[in-house]
Amino acid sequence: MGWDFSDKIAVVTGGAKGIGRAITEKLLSYNTTVIIIYNNSQENAENICKAAENAGRKAYAIRCNVTNPSEVKNAFEYIEKTFKKLDFLINNAGITKDNLLIRMKDEEWLDVVSTNLNGVFYCTRSAVKLMLRKRYGRIINISSIVGISGNPGQSNYAATKAGIIGFTKAAAKEMGGKNILVNAIAPGYIETDMVSVMPEEFKTMILGNIPLHRYGTPEDVAGLVCFLLSDDAGYINGAVVDINGGIL
Numbered sequence: 001m002g003w004d005f006s007d008k009i010a011v012v013t014g015g016a017k018g019i020g021r022a023i024t025e026k027l028l029s030y031n032t033t034v035i036i037i038y039n040n041s042q043e044n045a046e047n048i049c050k051a052a053e054n055a056g057r058k059a060y061a062i063r064c065n066v067t068n069p070s071e072v073k074n075a076f077e078y079i080e081k082t083f084k085k086l087d088f089l090i091n092n093a094g095i096t097k098d099n100l101l102i103r104m105k106d107e108e109w110l111d112v113v114s115t116n117l118n119g120v121f122y123c124t125r126s127a128v129k130l131m132l133r134k135r136y137g138r139i140i141n142i143s144s145i146v147g148i149s150g151n152p153g154q155s156n157y158a159a160t161k162a163g164i165i166g167f168t169k170a171a172a173k174e175m176g177g178k179n180i181l182v183n184a185i186a187p188g189y190i191e192t193d194m195v196s197v198m199p200e201e202f203k204t205m206i207l208g209n210i211p212l213h214r215y216g217t218p219e220d221v222a223g224l225v226c227f228l229l230s231d232d233a234g235y236i237n238g239a240v241v242d243i244n245g246g247i248l
Helices: 018-029 042-054 069-083 106-134 155-178 200-208 218-229
Strands: 009-013 033-038 059-063 088-091 137-142 180-187 240-243
Touching: 009 018, 009 069, 009 106, 018 033, 018 042, 018 088, 018 218, 033 042, 033 069, 042 059, 059 069, 069 106, 088 106, 106 137, 106 155, 106 180, 137 155, 137 218, 155 180, 155 240, 180 218, 218 240
Parallel strands: 009 033, 009 088, 033 059, 088 137, 137 180, 180 240
Antiparallel strands: none
């Protein structure tokens, strides 16, 4: 399935690495103008933009720490001034700082909450101000299977990803009447850096519990994102869409 998003402007947070990069590249393949918001991945972001330009597509990069409300505000003000509108927001930026609950340091908790949950709030708050002017928008929040099922050693990460689900449902009820749809995606175990650092015995155990007998790919998630952004998903709002190979 393919769509033409040539009249759409999209922001992808954390759009230079992993799942975010796959989303960026899939959107570019559908002629979307994509703005990558990155923090520490400048080289990756610039390479994506150069490749897009060589392919006759439009990608731009903005350095912004999503935990900082002032930086987020400035980034979206720049987007408004430069592009005059915003159609799509994909809140993908996220980090992990795993530890057992009894050993978890304050900064491990706060850093994950600041990036994964506060960042979604700050970016969505700024984005909807632009979307309301056109009475059109699509927002996709990347949650996680861990926000549904939990996971030992990830109480901070699980709390943020569960929080994203609640945030999504509340925002969907607020914004639906303005033709701004808000949905969440809950990926399972996807082949990214986060999965690659897991102990081998844990990865083997997880793989044995996935009915499809494989990990997901970032491209699997990117395809679902594009469907939810399309007019084919125009009656989907406030949903949490699992993409986990059937492990739940």
